[in-house]
Amino acid sequence: MNNGENMICLDWQRRMLEILDQLEESPVAGTAMVLVGEEKFFSNGLNLDVLRKLDGAGWTLFATQMNEIHRRMLMLPFPTVAAVNGHAFAGGAFIALSCDYRVMREDRGWICISEVDAGVPLPQGMMEFLRLRLPATTVRDAVLTGKRYTADDAIAAGFADGKASAELLLGMATELAIDLACKEPDIFKAIKQAYYAPIAEGLK
Secondary structure (H helix, E strand, O other): OOOOOOOEOHHHHHHHHHHHHHHHHOOOOOOOEEEEOEOOEEEOOEOHHHHOOOOHHHHHHHHHHHHHHHHHHHOOOOOEEEEEOOEEEOHHHHHHHOOOEEEEEOOOOOEEOOHHHHOOOOOHHHHHHHHHHOOHHHHHHHHHHOOOEOHHHHHHHOOOOEEEOOOOHHHHHHHHHHHHHOOOHHHHHHHHHHHHHHHHHHOO
């Protein structure tokens, strides 16, 4: 993701859906995805300045497409790893959580569910998403306090699976993705999609 803070709006969704179309079109053995941002941002969440200008139909489209993106990312038939190079706030944290694994930059950046501070309600489907992805106490503290997790805190709370320096982050995430991509693809796909099925069902 290379658009500054990588804030989520209809244009961001449109591009992500195009990428998902390409990824799903003809995956072959060894396919994997690593998602990363630039400099100090992975994704700074929803672009509320843009989204608040939408009418009712625009908001409906945005919500529908957001659920579709999360569902399709979860159900991609190959491994996915988020290299969280910087801040992953709110919607950005959900994008990271839609990947199989997350590796965070160890010296900079927070991951958080900051809707409580941004004044944005969490739909029931996204709340269930969190409950199925994170430990119960982590979900409670994340959604009620908007706590910002550093890499060490995120690993302890279940948000992240590892950490690395800025220089080594992408390489570590890529190595993890390559290791997973060596699994037998049809079996990996079947197991992964069965694992995420309850979350995907709630996002329809």
